Amino acid sequence: MQMFKRIADIFNSNVNSALDRIEDPAKMISYMIAELQDTLTKARTSKAARLAEKTSLERERGELLKSVARWEDRAKLAIANGREDLAREALVEKKQATERVRSIEAQLENLGSILSSQDAQLSQIADKLKEVKDKQQILVQRARSAKEKKKVADTLRSSDSSELAGKFNELESKIERMEADAQMAGYHRASPTDEFGKMESDSAIESELAQLKASMKENL
Structure with a gap:
């Protein structure tokens, strides 16, 4: 389901690109918590709808089973009264009710699988939400530390560039000229x-x- 896919998108994203997007780690963690809570709410709503559907189908199956028994009794009554035509009609109604029961039972079996899957997903989302909340401060600190380390690494990497090396050589030359000028200033004219x-x-x-x-x- 689409709502559950968002969890994987949040937690399986590339680390470097994620760090680039995190201007404020605390805000990013709060966003994750909000996303998980929203997903959990929608998952619970979906499960509630499936449970309501299951209840409705079980009620319909119960009524149909009563109908099957009732049409069978009517078929027997018609035969007892020499009305095979009515007995035949009663058996047709019984057959249709029986087929509907089988269809409902197939739907209930499918719903059972869906509900089991939703229970597992709800448990995973709830666990992940609790984990993020429990580790919120630690995650914020780790995110900030990771960004700082990345900035340092970028700075060190840029220091190896030819452009920076050229600027350094130019500065060194200027300093050497300044030193030479200072030395020459010591040689004053004769008094x-x-x-x-x-x-x-x-x-x-x-x-x-x-x-x-x-x-x-x-x-x-």
């Missing part, structure tokens, strides 16, 4: 004092060089 000192040193050397040249000329 005025340093420049004057260099000029004074150069002047002394030039003076000594001139003296050395003059001395060498005098010795020639």
Whole structure:
């Protein structure tokens, strides 16, 4: 039956796709409970209808069995009174009533199988509903944990992509340039004092060089 198929659809769905749909695990579990309760209600309603049908058929069978006995008695009475024509008509009525009894008994047997199946299904639905309610908080925690693990796995998987690797290399290069700029900033221009000192040193050397040249000329 269609109503029972929905249970399998709920609990046999693919785990990953189910996790993608669960924005709020608590809400999803509540939805499952509502679906099970709705299915249980419909199953009970269906069983009640079958039981009512069974009661009606049993009542009709009882009336027909009385009719079979009554037509048989009438056939005997007609024969006793030399009315074979009436006896024959009574036996026809008895035959029709008997056939109807057999048809009803076949329907009752089929209904018995349906009711047994419904009892088993009702028991399964009730058990599953109790299980979900008993484990509601645990299921919510497990669902949230599973979603979090999936997000972490997706993040780790994306970190291996070439695009992210390229961005990382670009960032590394920028940091290296920043470090080089910082290092070059340490090499400052000479201060005025340093420049004057260099000029004074150069002047002394030039003076000594001139003296050395003059001395060498005098010795020639």
